[in-house]
Amino acid sequence: MRTQLADFIKDTPEGKEAEEIVRRCVHCGFCTATCPTYQLLGDELDGPRGRIYLIKQVLEGFEPTQSTQLHLDRCLTCRACETTCPSGVQYGRLVDIGRGIVEQKVERPRGEQLARSALKHGLTSKLFGPAMRAGQAVRSLLPESLRAKVPERRDAGAWPNRSHARKMLLPLGCVQPSMSPGIDVATARVLDALGIEAVRTAPSCCGAIKHHLNDHAAALLEVKRNVDAWWPHVEAGIEAIVMNASGCGVMVKEYAHLLRHDPAYAAKAQRIVELTRDLAELLPPQADVLMSKLQARSPERVIFHPPCTLQHGQKIRGVVERLLQDLGAEVLPLAESHLCCGSAGTYSVLQPELSKQLRDRKLAALQAAQPDVILSANIGCITHLASAARIPVRHWIEWLGGKLP
Ligand code: SF4
Ligand code: SF4
Numbered sequence: 001m002r003t004q005l006a007d008f009i010k011d012t013p014e015g016k017e018a019e020e021i022v023r024r025c026v027h028c029g030f031c032t033a034t035c036p037t038y039q040l041l042g043d044e045l046d047g048p049r050g051r052i053y054l055i056k057q058v059l060e061g062f063e064p065t066q067s068t069q070l071h072l073d074r075c076l077t078c079r080a081c082e083t084t085c086p087s088g089v090q091y092g093r094l095v096d097i098g099r100g101i102v103e104q105k106v107e108r109p110r111g112e113q114l115a116r117s118a119l120k121h122g123l124t125s126k127l128f129g130p131a132m133r134a135g136q137a138v139r140s141l142l143p144e145s146l147r148a149k150v151p152e153r154r155d156a157g158a159w160p161n162r163s164h165a166r167k168m169l170l171p172l173g174c175v176q177p178s179m180s181p182g183i184d185v186a187t188a189r190v191l192d193a194l195g196i197e198a199v200r201t202a203p204s205c206c207g208a209i210k211h212h213l214n215d216h217a218a219a220l221l222e223v224k225r226n227v228d229a230w231w232p233h234v235e236a237g238i239e240a241i242v243m244n245a246s247g248c249g250v251m252v253k254e255y256a257h258l259l260r261h262d263p264a265y266a267a268k269a270q271r272i273v274e275l276t277r278d279l280a281e282l283l284p285p286q287a288d289v290l291m292s293k294l295q296a297r298s299p300e301r302v303i304f305h306p307p308c309t310l311q312h313g314q315k316i317r318g319v320v321e322r323l324l325q326d327l328g329a330e331v332l333p334l335a336e337s338h339l340c341c342g343s344a345g346t347y348s349v350l351q352p353e354l355s356k357q358l359r360d361r362k363l364a365a366l367q368a369a370q371p372d373v374i375l376s377a378n379i380g381c382i383t384h385l386a387s388a389a390r391i392p393v394r395h396w397i398e399w400l401g402g403k404l405p
Helices: 013-024 030-034 036-041 048-059 066-073 080-084 091-105 110-122 128-137 182-193 208-212 216-235 246-252 266-275 284-293 308-313 319-326 352-368 379-386 396-401
Strands: 166-170 196-200 241-243 276-278 301-304 330-332 373-376 393-395
Touching: 013 048, 013 091, 030 048, 030 080, 036 352, 048 066, 048 091, 066 091, 080 091, 080 308, 110 208, 166 182, 166 216, 182 196, 182 284, 182 393, 182 396, 208 216, 208 246, 216 266, 241 246, 246 276, 246 308, 266 276, 284 319, 301 319, 319 330, 319 396, 352 379, 373 379, 373 396, 379 393, 393 396
Parallel strands: 166 196, 166 241, 241 276, 301 330, 301 373, 373 393
Antiparallel strands: none
């Protein structure tokens, strides 16, 4: 697609990047077939090709409207379109740029501004943990809509206290430590069983929440804060930076791109990305050792929901399923596994109707297979699916951690 960039963006790094991405799109429309919002709404402007066209118009100087903003807001940033696209269009990066411009040019209604601000500051605030614990204490009394966002409190188990020469950094995120602390404990226990010490950081957001709410400047501050906090561990020789939430992993793997023009941070961010590994990249080579550590149990029927941030964002596909199988589980096939569950960060709060439709469609596919447990790899998907599931929904590392003595 040829573009004539408007003066306001022509000579900026974002403009050049967006132009290069838009040029790659050949209008073929293959991506619409796998786009969840196009499938639900059937409107070209609620599919990737239509959104690319809207962004192209904005780049060329057409004034965006609230309707432009709505079509971009409805996008889940699931990036299924990137997986499908034969031309390598980096839609995720383009929509970030497009949304950033539209956010500056279109004023949101007051209610939306307040909701977005509350999410941006509330989810990443130090008060989130105490508020979550208070919500969990009175969970049964909460209205259904709120209860869906508050997972039941479960015993997290004990953090391993052995020290090992091999060390990996385990950055604690913003919401996971209070919503589901067992995920971090299980990660540390599995690493401990492999002779690796998980070095925790203080909880902090990876920047994804603010970034996807179009506050790119505030997100960048969080990114730099993390680089500063993690760098001493990098210098001390940690082997890897472990990600157990695929939504955070995909963001951290973008750090080098986000900081590429910052002379003080570019090289550090590049090194951090080189060290960053999702659990699905770290553990499969250790499958034999892990198998030897597991307690013998009767095989379980499990089904794995691959988060979009894992399969489309990080391009890690089929790996967890194979590992679970190697570890003795019966892994059931999942229909429409490429489709988003509707969680998508803050999307379930900001677009509740679409989000619910996608959740129910995903749960129907997952539960039709009649598994003993639904497994996934991202706290957002797990909480969202668990809010309406008839069977337990867990992180796969918790499932694995539960099999260690
Ligand atoms: S599949 Fe790729 S090239 Fe084809 S319309 Fe979609 S984004 Fe453009
Ligand atoms: S990111 Fe997902 S929702 Fe957005 S256009 Fe692509 S496929 Fe559709």
